[in-house]
Amino acid sequence: MPFATSLKTEEELLSRARVLAGQSIAAIAQRLGRQVPPNLRRAKGWAGELIERALGAAAGSKAGPDFPQLGIEVKTVPVARDGRPCESTHVCAASLADVVGIHWENSPVRRKLVRVLWVPVEAEAGVPLGQRRIGQAMLWSPTPEQEQQLRLDWEELMELIALGRADEIRGEQGVYLQLRPKAASGRARTKAPNAAGELTATLPRGFYLRPAFTAQILAGHYAIAR
DNA sequence: GTTTGATCATGT
DNA sequence: ACATGATCAAAC
Numbered sequence: 261m262p263f264a265t266s267l268k269t270e271e272e273l274l275s276r277a278r279v280l281a282g283q284s285i286a287a288i289a290q291r292l293g294r295q296v297p298p299n300l301r302r303a304k305g306w307a308g309e310l311i312e313r314a315l316g317a318a319a320g321s322k323a324g325p326d327f328p329q330l331g332i333e334v335k336t337v338p339v340a341r342d343g344r345p346c347e348s349t350h351v352c353a354a355s356l357a358d359v360v361g362i363h364w365e366n367s368p369v370r371r372k373l374v375r376v377l378w379v380p381v382e383a384e385a386g387v388p389l390g391q392r393r394i395g396q397a398m399l400w401s402p403t404p405e406q407e408q409q410l411r412l413d414w415e416e417l418m419e420l421i422a423l424g425r426a427d428e429i430r431g432e433q434g435v436y437l438q439l440r441p442k443a444a445s446g447r448a449r450t451k452a453p454n455a456a457g458e459l460t461a462t463l464p465r466g467f468y469l470r471p472a473f474t475a476q477i478l479a480g481h482y483a484i485a486r
Numbered sequence: 487g488t489t490t491g492a493t494c495a496t497g498t
Numbered sequence: 499a500c501a502t503g504a505t506c507a508a509a510c
Contacts, residue, residue, distance in 0.1 A: 304506050305491025312491080320509055323489075338493080348501080350492060383493090431502040441503055442489095450487075463503095464488080471501085 267316060270330050270375075270399060276315050277379060277397030285381070286390030288314050296390040308336040311379050311394070325375075332375045332399075337474055338383030339395060344475050346383045348468040354439055356452030357459055359422045364411045367418075369437065369467050373410070376400050378477060400477055406436075413437035414467070424455040427462055436473040442466030 267273050280288065285307060289296045292313055297303040312334050313319060317326040326334040338346040352368045364370055380395030402410065413434040420429055431440045441463050449461040 300493060300506090302506060304493045305508085307493095308491045309508090320490080322509090326490095336492085347493065353489070438502090440501095441505085444487085444505075444507090446504060448487075 267327060267330065270332060270377075273315065273327060273330060273332060273377060274397065274399050277377060280311070280314055280379070280394045281396045283394050284390060285310065285392045285394075288394070289390070299389055307381055307389075307392075308334075311336050311381070315377075330375075332377050333372055334377045334379065336379045336381050337478070339380040339478070341382075341384050343380065343395070343478060345380075345471045345478065348438070348440075348470055349474055350442065351437075351467040351469060353442060354417075354421065354426075354465045354467055356421055356426050356450060356462065356465065359418060359453075362418065364414055367414060369410065369414055370407075373402055378474070380478065398478070406473075406476075409436045409473075417467075421452070424453040424457060426452045426465065427454075429465070434470070436470055438468050438470055439465050440468055 267276075286296055288310060292310065294310065294313075297306055300306060312326055315326075315334060317334060325331050335349055337349060340346055352372050355362070355368070377397055377399055379397045382392040382395065384392070414437055417429060417434060417437070417439050420426065426439075429439050431438050433439065443464045446463065448464055450464040451459045452462040454460045
């Protein structure tokens with residue numbers, strides 16, 4: 261039986277993640293027989309994929325959670341020395357067209373965040389990628405309060421999209437959940453309704469969790485060993 | 487083009 | 499310093 265399917269409980273997954281805590285990127289990469297790129301500039305998702313492989317997730321992209329049998333999504337989050345996240349966290353693409361029938365309960369955003377294994381990765385500027393260490397992972401589901409916060413932002417954003425006003429949405433909107441470009445380049449296009457209800461080409465967007473939100477999730481955990 | 491994984495780079 | 503808008507790579 262492959263490594264990836266040997267996991268039966270989320271406790272087992274968490275245990276695996278705990279083993280990674282304190283280990284360097286270089287050590288994990290070496291064990292998996294992978295070369296550490298000089299930096300992440302041309303390999304932005306490299307560390308995330310490395311951690312998923314180290315945890316036993318299936319390789320490559322596919323729909324659904326990283327651990328389908330457990331319903332768990334893995335998110336690596338870059339953290340500063342103080343344990344606070346350096347960046348926003350991408351959740352999923354926003355379906356700008358065909359917004360009818362989508363409610364928070366069946367939304368991709370909620371489904372993605374039902375159960376998440378957060379894996380902090382040291383991201384201090386000046387620390388070479390290979391020397392960066394993995395922090396203490398934590399298994400998380402939104403508290404009722406957190407889910408309500410996300411839901412309010414989501415509903416506000418989705419209403420604007422439904423009204424054909426996606427192009428007016430700025431990254432400033434949303435207390436904890438924001439909508440920002442998510443594309444290969446500024447020339448990328450997808451379909452979205454305009455104010456007249458006609459489908460027109462527009463920049464693809466995605467939902468992101470603000471650092472302030474992930475910070476409250478990670479609060480209280482020692483993300484990086486001292 | 488979309489979805490997977492995200493971080494970069496510039497303006498405020 | 500920090501967030502927004504822009505972008506990188508691979509699989510499909």
